[in-house]
Amino acid sequence: MQYNSIDPVERIVRMASRGAVVIFSNNSCCMCHAVKRLFSSMGVSPTVYELDQDPKGKEIEVTLARILGNSPSVPVVFVGGKLVGSMDRVMAAHINGTLVPMLKDAGALWL
Amino acid sequence: MQGFKAAQSPTFDLTTSDMFCQSPFYLRNDEGNLHVTRYEDLGELEQAAAGELHQEGSIYSSTMMKPNIDPFLTNDLPFGVLRTSLGSGEMGSSATCVVDVGCEEQFLNQPGPAKVTGRFSTMVDAGQFMLNNCSISSRMVDVGNVGALGNGNFENWGDSCLADHSHSQQTDTSTDVDTDDKFQFFEERHEPLIVAESREEGKGKYGDQKALRRLAQNREAARKSRLRKKAYVQQLETSRIKLAQLEQELKRVRQQGSLVGHGLSRNQSQNANGNGALAFDMEYARWLEEHQRLINELRTAVNSHLCDNELRVHIDAVMGHYDEIFRLKLIGTKSDVFHMLSGMWKTPAERCFMWLGGFRSSDLLKILGNHVEPLTEPQLIGICSLQQSSQEAEDALTQGLEALQQSLSETLSSNCLGPTGSGNVADYMGQMATAMGQLAMLEIFVHQGDLLRQQTLHQLRRILTIRQAARALLAMSDYMSRLRALSSLWSARPKN
Numbered sequence: 001m002q003y004n005s006i007d008p009v010e011r012i013v014r015m016a017s018r019g020a021v022v023i024f025s026n027n028s029c030c031m032c033h034a035v036k037r038l039f040s041s042m043g044v045s046p047t048v049y050e051l052d053q054d055p056k057g058k059e060i061e062v063t064l065a066r067i068l069g070n071s072p073s074v075p076v077v078f079v080g081g082k083l084v085g086s087m088d089r090v091m092a093a094h095i096n097g098t099l100v101p102m103l104k105d106a107g108a109l110w111l
Numbered sequence: 112m113q114g115f116k117a118a119q120s121p122t123f124d125l126t127t128s129d130m131f132c133q134s135p136f137y138l139r140n141d142e143g144n145l146h147v148t149r150y151e152d153l154g155e156l157e158q159a160a161a162g163e164l165h166q167e168g169s170i171y172s173s174t175m176m177k178p179n180i181d182p183f184l185t186n187d188l189p190f191g192v193l194r195t196s197l198g199s200g201e202m203g204s205s206a207t208c209v210v211d212v213g214c215e216e217q218f219l220n221q222p223g224p225a226k227v228t229g230r231f232s233t234m235v236d237a238g239q240f241m242l243n244n245c246s247i248s249s250r251m252v253d254v255g256n257v258g259a260l261g262n263g264n265f266e267n268w269g270d271s272c273l274a275d276h277s278h279s280q281q282t283d284t285s286t287d288v289d290t291d292d293k294f295q296f297f298e299e300r301h302e303p304l305i306v307a308e309s310r311e312e313g314k315g316k317y318g319d320q321k322a323l324r325r326l327a328q329n330r331e332a333a334r335k336s337r338l339r340k341k342a343y344v345q346q347l348e349t350s351r352i353k354l355a356q357l358e359q360e361l362k363r364v365r366q367q368g369s370l371v372g373h374g375l376s377r378n379q380s381q382n383a384n385g386n387g388a389l390a391f392d393m394e395y396a397r398w399l400e401e402h403q404r405l406i407n408e409l410r411t412a413v414n415s416h417l418c419d420n421e422l423r424v425h426i427d428a429v430m431g432h433y434d435e436i437f438r439l440k441l442i443g444t445k446s447d448v449f450h451m452l453s454g455m456w457k458t459p460a461e462r463c464f465m466w467l468g469g470f471r472s473s474d475l476l477k478i479l480g481n482h483v484e485p486l487t488e489p490q491l492i493g494i495c496s497l498q499q500s501s502q503e504a505e506d507a508l509t510q511g512l513e514a515l516q517q518s519l520s521e522t523l524s525s526n527c528l529g530p531t532g533s534g535n536v537a538d539y540m541g542q543m544a545t546a547m548g549q550l551a552m553l554e555i556f557v558h559q560g561d562l563l564r565q566q567t568l569h570q571l572r573r574i575l576t577i578r579q580a581a582r583a584l585l586a587m588s589d590y591m592s593r594l595r596a597l598s599s600l601w602s603a604r605p606k607n
Contacts, residue, residue, distance in 0.1 A: 030515040030552055031511055031552065031555060031556070031559075033511050034507045034510060035511075037506070041503050072555075091504050091562065091563055094500045094504055095497065095566040096566065097497075
């Protein structure tokens with residue numbers, strides 16, 4: 001299996017399943033910083049991929065932008081391998097009370 | 112501050128300082144004799160003054176005239192020093208302690224410089240007090256002797272006099288008509304007085320009804336004049352605001368027309384920003400009016416005890432209207448994010464509580480207080496979770512914003528910046544481009560803030576029953592109205 005020939009979407013899906021909570025981020029992105037702080041304030045330790053520090057990062061970023069249509073392309077959050085979305089979707093889920101059960105189901109929260 | 116300086120010296124005017132008196136105060140009457148009021152009559156005076164105080168309708172009088180809070184009458188003064196002022200248009204109103212003193216006569220009892228407060232100086236200045244004018248000079252009255260009659264009474268009397276007087280300070284002293292009247296009044300009556308001697312001379316019962324009536328009339332006239340002036344000023348203010356709005360609208364419409372006619376103009380970006388802020392302000396004003404109307408309808412519906420289905424219609428109307436403001440804010444943010452952040456479209460008091468271009472969603476739930484009680488157990492849990500999650504989201508956004516400021520600051524303070532030498536110009540441009548990108552993130556943050564507010568509102572609506580939701584919306588709206596009213600009161604308050 002050649003690493004390079006994997007479909008970027010496929011790669012994203014694989015990366016996204018490597019943790020209960022996975023965040024695609026950029027080191028310099030402030031909204032990514034905000035979403036990381038949100039999870040840590042809830043007591044969750046997410047798996048974070050800093051795409052601007054990843055050699056393949058640019059490709060992933062472009063693919064994410066294409067799939068989600070967001071600008072900027074990051075942050076993108078997956079919980080339990082399932083796509084939640086960008087900051088606005090994460091916040092909406094938290095406010096309407098669906099985020100916490102999702103986190104518990106994924107084993108990211110215990111209380 | 113000439114007047115103030117003069118007041119500080121033992122002699123106001125230039126002359127003798129050995130004129131002082133121990134007696135309370137003196138009144139002019141028609142005969143031109145000096146009379147000393149007796150203690151029994153103080154009660155009348157106090158009531159006369161107090162009565163006048165309560166007639167005032169303005170909010171300033173009601174707050175200013177409370178006895179015992181006049182800072183002027185403090186224990187610092189060796190005696191209760193009562194002063195009247197010429198120019199305030201309240202000549203006779205200071206509890207009829209009108210004193211006409213002779214030109215060089217002073218009533219100071221203090222050996223050293225008079226202890227005067229800042230307020231005195233204001234009064235002196237504002238009163239167009241010409242200390243150099245012989246015929247009308249100091250109005251300092253030493254009322255020390257009255258103290259002998261009982262401090263409590265004395266202070267009350269002084270308080271009501273001074274409180275009344277402090278109110279008179281609030282009038283803009285350009286009521287020249289009144290001032291002139293008073294000047295004339297005293298000019299006519301002027302006679303030199305030798306204070307020390309008159310103490311023996313002028314003892315008599317204070318029963319001068321004419322003087323009382325005259326003073327009351329003066330008070331009344333002054334009061335009416337103040338009210339008229341206030342009304343006029345308010346009218347001017349409203350007209351000014353209207354004029355400014357009309358001008359802006361005209362400008363905007365003209366520019367839009369010219370843009371359509373001539374295509375892109377050089378100043379379009381500037382106009383766009385100005386237009387964005389203006390356009391939003393006008394939309395917001397319209398939105399607010401409509402909001403008030405919907406809220407009033409909801410309030411009527413609640414008070415008429417309509418059934419749930421009918422209440423729901425009104426509630427949905429209000430909620431839908433809230434969605435409208437968020438849509439408008441998105442447009443406003445895209446066209447002028449700094450205007451949205453500045454909160455200049457809100458009133459000052461509302462601005463105090465602003466966060467990221469709007470109200471705090473975590474505050475929303477605190478405002479509700481117990482308006483939505485009683486709550487079921489699941490509702491209580493829901494509200495608490497909502498409180499917590501909105502707080503967490505707010506904190507996250509705040510920290511993100513701080514990170515943004517940090518990076519922007521780092522970008523701008525970088526060593527590369529500085530257009531010295533061609534090699535650095537490219538770096539400079541690069542850094543500026545980075546900074547521009549960072550600044551653009553602000554729009555996203557403000558938008559996230561608005562989304563958070565909107566989502567919190569909707570979630571609240573989901574948790575509550577129809578009746579609770581109606582009460583909640585009314586409570587929120589009333590709270591905002593009070594903040595706006597507070598801002599109006601604050602901006603209209605008299606400034607010394």
